[in-house]
Amino acid sequence: MPTRRNFILSMSALGVSSAAWACPVPMRPEINAHSVLMLNAACGDSNNPNVFEPAISHVEIGDSITFIPTDSGHNAASKRGMIPAGAMPWNGAIDEEITVEFRVPGIYGYICLPHYEMGMVGLVVVGGDLSNLDAVKKLRHPGSARKAFRSLLKQLQA
Ligand SMILES: [Cu+2]
Structure with missing residues (x-):
């Protein structure tokens, strides 16, 4: 049974940690696999704009990931040369929620086209x-990418 004092303490804790509430991972029953949020800023870090959250996803063969346009102006598209041989590329439209199934094991690199650089x-x-790591590492990228x-x-290698 929470005491009144504990209640007040937890409410103030919510206020202090409000930054974390700017980027809730959606709890949606239809998404029972994995989700990646497309955000204008990293959770609780306004100095880190335009991010996928999480930036690295680990899934099993046959799993799907849903890329969710939590903020607008982003897309998710596989990067040519950064997916395993035989894997299907994908290219979501701007502001499109897209679900991608991963049937081929390996590393997949993906980008947001407007914010790639x-x-x-x-x-x-x-x-x-991680068997296609060398191939993935070889690719050259512009700017901050x-x-x-x-x-x-x-x-990944750590
Ligand atoms: Cu973007």
């Missing part, structure tokens, strides 16, 4: 398979 990129790893992909790929 600003570093709005992400990775999906299917089946824990280079650093962003390098940082994400480094996290």
Whole structure:
């Protein structure tokens, strides 16, 4: 049974941590796999604009990921040369919610087209398979995308 004091404390805690409420992961029963949010700013970090959240997703073979346009002006599209051989590319429209099924194991790099050069990129790893890492690393990227992909790929190898 929560006391009145505890109640007040938890309410003030909500106020303090309001930044975290700017980016709720939607709890929607029809999305029972994985979701990636397209955001104008990282959760609680306005200095980190235009991000996929999470930037790295790990899924099993046959799983789907739904890319959700939480904020407008973004899309999710696989990056040519950054998906496993035999895998299907995808290209969501701006502000489109798109669900992608991953049947081929490996690393998938994807981008938001309007913010690619600003570093709005992400990775999906299917089946824990990093065998196309060298091929993925070879690709060159403009602007901040280079650093962003390098940082994400480094996290994969850690
Ligand atoms: Cu974007």
